[in-house]
Amino acid sequence: MNFFESVIIAWESVIANKLRSLLTMLGIIIGVSSVITVSALGQSGRAAINKEMDAFGANRFSIYYRYDSDDPITDADGFTLQDVVTIKEISPAVENMAPISWDSANIRSKGKEIGVEIVATTADYTEIANLKLDAGRFFSNEDDDAKRYVAVISESLAKELFSSSAAIGKKIMVSNRPFKVIGVLAREESIFSMGMDSKLMYIPISTYFSFSGSNWINNIEGKAVSQTEVDKAIEHSLNILHRRHRNENKYNAWNSQKEIDSVNQVTGIVTLVISAIAGISLLVGGIGIMNIMLVSVTERTREIGIRKALGARETDIMIQFLIEALVLSFSGGILGMFLGFGLSQIIAMFIKIPAVISWQMIALAFAFSAVVGVCFGLYPARKAAYQDPIEALRYE
Amino acid sequence: MILVENMTKIYRNGENEVAALKDVNLHIRAGEFVAIMGPSGSGKSTLMNILGCLDKPTSGEYYLDGKPISQLDSRQLAYIRNKKIGFVFQNFNLLPRMSSLRNVEIPMIYAGIPPRERRIKAMEALKSVGLEDRWHHKPNELSGGQRQRVAIARALINSPKIILADEPTGNLDSKSGAEIMGIFTELHRNGATIVLVTHEDEIARYAQRIVFFRDGRKVDEKSSELL
Numbered sequence: 226m227n228f229f230e231s232v233i234i235a236w237e238s239v240i241a242n243k244l245r246s247l248l249t250m251l252g253i254i255i256g257v258s259s260v261i262t263v264s265a266l267g268q269s270g271r272a273a274i275n276k277e278m279d280a281f282g283a284n285r286f287s288i289y290y291r292y293d294s295d296d297p298i299t300d301a302d303g304f305t306l307q308d309v310v311t312i313k314e315i316s317p318a319v320e321n322m323a324p325i326s327w328d329s330a331n332i333r334s335k336g337k338e339i340g341v342e343i344v345a346t347t348a349d350y351t352e353i354a355n356l357k358l359d360a361g362r363f364f365s366n367e368d369d370d371a372k373r374y375v376a377v378i379s380e381s382l383a384k385e386l387f388s389s390s391a392a393i394g395k396k397i398m399v400s401n402r403p404f405k406v407i408g409v410l411a412r413e414e415s416i417f418s419m420g421m422d423s424k425l426m427y428i429p430i431s432t433y434f435s436f437s438g439s440n441w442i443n444n445i446e447g448k449a450v451s452q453t454e455v456d457k458a459i460e461h462s463l464n465i466l467h468r469r470h471r472n473e474n475k476y477n478a479w480n481s482q483k484e485i486d487s488v489n490q491v492t493g494i495v496t497l498v499i500s501a502i503a504g505i506s507l508l509v510g511g512i513g514i515m516n517i518m519l520v521s522v523t524e525r526t527r528e529i530g531i532r533k534a535l536g537a538r539e540t541d542i543m544i545q546f547l548i549e550a551l552v553l554s555f556s557g558g559i560l561g562m563f564l565g566f567g568l569s570q571i572i573a574m575f576i577k578i579p580a581v582i583s584w585q586m587i588a589l590a591f592a593f594s595a596v597v598g599v600c601f602g603l604y605p606a607r608k609a610a611y612q613d614p615i616e617a618l619r620y621e
Numbered sequence: 622m623i624l625v626e627n628m629t630k631i632y633r634n635g636e637n638e639v640a641a642l643k644d645v646n647l648h649i650r651a652g653e654f655v656a657i658m659g660p661s662g663s664g665k666s667t668l669m670n671i672l673g674c675l676d677k678p679t680s681g682e683y684y685l686d687g688k689p690i691s692q693l694d695s696r697q698l699a700y701i702r703n704k705k706i707g708f709v710f711q712n713f714n715l716l717p718r719m720s721s722l723r724n725v726e727i728p729m730i731y732a733g734i735p736p737r738e739r740r741i742k743a744m745e746a747l748k749s750v751g752l753e754d755r756w757h758h759k760p761n762e763l764s765g766g767q768r769q770r771v772a773i774a775r776a777l778i779n780s781p782k783i784i785l786a787d788e789p790t791g792n793l794d795s796k797s798g799a800e801i802m803g804i805f806t807e808l809h810r811n812g813a814t815i816v817l818v819t820h821e822d823e824i825a826r827y828a829q830r831i832v833f834f835r836d837g838r839k840v841d842e843k844s845s846e847l848l
């Protein structure tokens with residue numbers, strides 16, 4: 226018997242019992258759609274985080290104080306500008322390094338008053354953080370050494386105070402001191418910022434020390450010479466810091482690779498759990514198909530008898546019922562696939578991560594349905610095929 | 622063509638044993654038109670099912686074209702049912718969800734005939750039984766006589782040499798019955814071997830020879846002119 230015709234015959238019998246077929250397919254639909262949804266979101270989530278980390282810089286690391294130790298952090302433990310210079314000089318693994326002091330302040334310009342974050346750092350920071358400018362320039366070492374009152378502001382702050390391009394050369398008052406805007410940063414798109422750009426103002430760290438009276442450095446941002454040297458760069462930096470301050474266990478470091486690893490671990494576990502659930506629902510779906518196929522074989526015993534009386538071989542009957550099981554499971558697979566696509570698009574809309582749908586997933590969904598169809602269709606199909614023709618014809 | 626030797630068929634239902642056929646010998650030559658008669662339960666259908674390769678005897682042998690059927694496997698039996706024998710049932714045995722045309726096509730599907738050719742041949746067969754305008758009707762949209770004509774068209778579609786009909790007119794009125802017998806007579810004239818079970822003398826008269834059964838035994842045989 227022609228394969229294509231068998232598919233048509235099977236399709237007709239699926240259509241003839243629409244509701245029953247749909248209910249039978251439910252397990253497969255749920256299984257396939259959950260596999261698709263989870264892997265689409267998992268993959269795109271991972272891709273988004275990796276992209277974010279890449280943008281942040283895979284070579285980057287950050288050193289900060291350990292506030293979790295019993296020993297409180299004292300002024301003597303505080304980072305100094307000389308620490309940064311020394312580490313840069315000694316460690317071959319460290320390519321660049323910049324201290325950062327964070328502060329918040331109310332600034333005034335043209336009668337407007339706005340709360341901003343002040344980031345006081347050195348000129349090296351642009352290179353480490355790979356900052357992009359919309360207009361103007363970042364401050365230089367000269368600006369820093371001369372303690373000039375210059376500032377580079379984030380795009381959202383520029384928009385709020387002036388219009389972005391017109392910001393260069395304007396004055397901003399911070400604690401009654403006039404800062405001249407010399408640069409505007411480009412807007413940064415990030416899944417972490419959720420579309421909101423914070424109001425930041427970058428100023429030279431020496432300027433900050435002189436006008437604020439504080440010389441507290443909150444953390445040190447570093448960049449290793451390569452991704453493989455990050456661990457070494459961190460080790461050197463921590464050793465040098467502890468040696469210079471004659472203390473121990475006061476500092477800690479963070480780097481993006483650690484973050485990527487932990488994110489991947491979590492998404493891996495989630496994927497595993499959902500895959501297990503999907504596997505179980507596919508199994509249940511398969512049993513559903515087997516059940517309905519057994520019912521169908523019994524219901525159609527007479528048909529089997531008639532077909533055999535007219536010359537159908539055992540293989541003909543077997544193929545007919547096997548294809549019917551396959552049509553059921555494939556239809557379920559296709560419906561599940563569309564449901565999965567739809568679901569992942571909807572969820573993607575809410576969490577603002579684009580859903581990634583790959584051909585591998587489609588292949589996987591089809592493979593799943595095929596395996597379920599064959600595995601659970603085989604027994605009913607064999608049962609149909611090996612019926613005695615006269616018994617089947619007599620069946621009421 | 623058909624040779625039955627010492628054939629016995631015993632049905633076992635747990636403890637009970639029913640001997641439906643007892644030591645039957647029967648010879649039917651190619652091109653013969655034979656009627657089988659006998660009271661209800663005398664084993665006529667049992668014999669027909671064995672002749673149609675749908676069932677197997679408990680003992681004895683059935684030779685078709687000189688070959689012992691007991692030696693054949695299920696594949697070869699399917700081939701015989703498909704190509705050599707056309708079976709017509711009392712209750713038509715049409716597939717209810719399919720049109721007349723599709724029903725007539727079924728034996729050709731298993732003979733491996735391509736769809737286009739099938740459609741044309743099935744249409745011709747329906748025409749030959751006078752149902753060309755009913756090709757798209759499902760069995761429940763047809764009268765009993767029309768259903769039986771579809772079933773006959775289906776039985777004849779692969780041009781079998783032998784036609785077995787178990788009470789083909791049993792569910793029909795006398796007019797439809799006469800129409801069906803007209804078709805059989807025509808087939809016989811064209812060289813087909815026909816074996817037909819009936820309770821009615823008028824139907825049996827169409828045959829050349831009549832074989833009588835009682836309690837699973839062949840009890841008598843005579844020419845139809847003597848009825």
Ligand SMILES: Nc1ncnc2c1ncn2[C@@H]1O[C@H](COP(=O)(O)OP(=O)(O)OP(=O)(O)O)[C@@H](O)[C@H]1O
Nearest residue numbers: 632634639640641660661662663664665666667668
């Ligand atoms: N599947 C079966 N199981 C048990 N006994 C059976 C079976 N089929 C037929 N018989 C018995 O075998 C005997 C012959 O039955 P069969 O159907 O051949 O009779 P028949 O001559 O065709 O009768 P009728 O004219 O009523 O159709 C009967 O006694 C019947 O009860």
Ligand SMILES: [Mg+2]
Nearest residue numbers: 665666667787
């Ligand atoms: Mg009978």
